Amino acid sequence: MQTLGQQARFASRGMAMATRADKDAAILAIADELEANVTKLIDDNKKDLEAGKDKGLDAALLDRLAITEGGVAAMAEGCRQVAALADPIGEVADMSYLPSGIQVGKMRVPLGVIGIVYESRPNVTVDAAILCLKSGNATILRGGSEAIYSNKAIATCIASALAKTGLPEHAVQVVGTTDRTAVGELITMPDYVDVIVPRGGKGLIERISRDASVPVIKHLDGICHVYLDNEADFTKGMAIAVNAKTHRYGVCNAMETLLVHEDRASEFLPPLCQEYLARGVELRGCARTRRIVTMNVATEEDWQTEYLAPILSIKVVTSIDEAIEHIARYSSAHTESIVTENYTSSRRFIQQVDSSSVMVNASTRFADGFEYGLGAEIGISTDKLHARGPVGLQGLTSQKYVVYGDGHIRQ
Numbered sequence: 001m002q003t004l005g006q007q008a009r010f011a012s013r014g015m016a017m018a019t020r021a022d023k024d025a026a027i028l029a030i031a032d033e034l035e036a037n038v039t040k041l042i043d044d045n046k047k048d049l050e051a052g053k054d055k056g057l058d059a060a061l062l063d064r065l066a067i068t069e070g071g072v073a074a075m076a077e078g079c080r081q082v083a084a085l086a087d088p089i090g091e092v093a094d095m096s097y098l099p100s101g102i103q104v105g106k107m108r109v110p111l112g113v114i115g116i117v118y119e120s121r122p123n124v125t126v127d128a129a130i131l132c133l134k135s136g137n138a139t140i141l142r143g144g145s146e147a148i149y150s151n152k153a154i155a156t157c158i159a160s161a162l163a164k165t166g167l168p169e170h171a172v173q174v175v176g177t178t179d180r181t182a183v184g185e186l187i188t189m190p191d192y193v194d195v196i197v198p199r200g201g202k203g204l205i206e207r208i209s210r211d212a213s214v215p216v217i218k219h220l221d222g223i224c225h226v227y228l229d230n231e232a233d234f235t236k237g238m239a240i241a242v243n244a245k246t247h248r249y250g251v252c253n254a255m256e257t258l259l260v261h262e263d264r265a266s267e268f269l270p271p272l273c274q275e276y277l278a279r280g281v282e283l284r285g286c287a288r289t290r291r292i293v294t295m296n297v298a299t300e301e302d303w304q305t306e307y308l309a310p311i312l313s314i315k316v317v318t319s320i321d322e323a324i325e326h327i328a329r330y331s332s333a334h335t336e337s338i339v340t341e342n343y344t345s346s347r348r349f350i351q352q353v354d355s356s357s358v359m360v361n362a363s364t365r366f367a368d369g370f371e372y373g374l375g376a377e378i379g380i381s382t383d384k385l386h387a388r389g390p391v392g393l394q395g396l397t398s399q400k401y402v403v404y405g406d407g408h409i410r411q
Helices: 002-017 020-036 038-055 059-065 069-083 123-134 145-165 181-186 202-211 234-246 265-278 287-292 320-330 343-352
Strands: 092-097 103-110 113-118 138-142 172-174 195-199 224-228 255-261 282-285 311-317 335-339 357-360 379-381 389-391 397-404
Touching (some): 002 113, 002 172, 020 038, 020 069, 020 145, 038 059, 038 069, 113 123, 123 138, 123 172, 138 181, 145 172, 195 379, 224 234, 224 320, 255 265, 255 320, 265 311, 287 311, 311 320, 320 335, 320 343, 343 357
Parallel strands (some): 113 195, 224 255, 255 311, 282 311
Antiparallel strands (some): 092 103, 103 397
């Protein structure tokens, strides 16, 4: 791991000097290599799938692990989309002349070396590599042991593309061991690694957050809320509440708790609950909710739980103040949404709810880098320093001050 770190640090200096043309050429070459090696990728992936079945991985995990011809085509298309994105590196903003005569501005620069720790999905190897390359960074990728053969095959494609286009050969390195101690080494090498991005389950992220001596960009939970205000439009409220929960269950931006103003609870809850039950969602409600619709009891633990499953907690609140207070107490600071036609209420909600994404009359499912126009994302951050919300190319960069003078000296 020390050797990988040294190689990545050296490569990061070369990446910082790479032009957009150089980086785009490498990313497009990765797309070509993936398509040219589709048979090899699928064959190596079969080894992971067979090992996964032997270990008793469930169907959902095996599905995320699988590489198909369509999956390879999607990876290649993702490369071409990232290559088409604007390059943030070198952008200078806020340039101004000061009374002393010097000119001061901020230039966007790479972070340096990014370590990424993730589970299951081999496509993350490609996504992470191309985002780091596009943003001028070197990266060390440590995928899950369940995808080791797939990740090695993808790494070969990436290495071939880098060699053909002249970017530093160690700009992207995939850790070749399944030994868990490699993660411990990676997250405690501040001399070589500038930031860690974990992508995976809560256990993985908690461990990295606890043990890392390198800064971490992460979110632990996606306990997201939708609040149906007393001045919510019924049609909008129904559509948003259904979509936020049922569009996909196992994602971090799915709604886990629905809050409904007491003035509208009798109107909203019966048809909403009927729709949820028709879609197989288990409902758990507070006492006031259960007086309107029969369902299971919501416990204190439910308000604190990210289900990632067809389960929904529902609470009737007396006011927007109670809704905001509930969110402040139980939210994971990921994404919250208010449905209302009252401009003042929407302003209060946006100002007082302290989450990385706060929405008005929109589903929480929009909390995604692609949907935000970032083109792609490396993950979502609920931290407040450096990057917050979906982390796209700019989130993988920093800024430094640049100063122009012409022989100026300080008086």
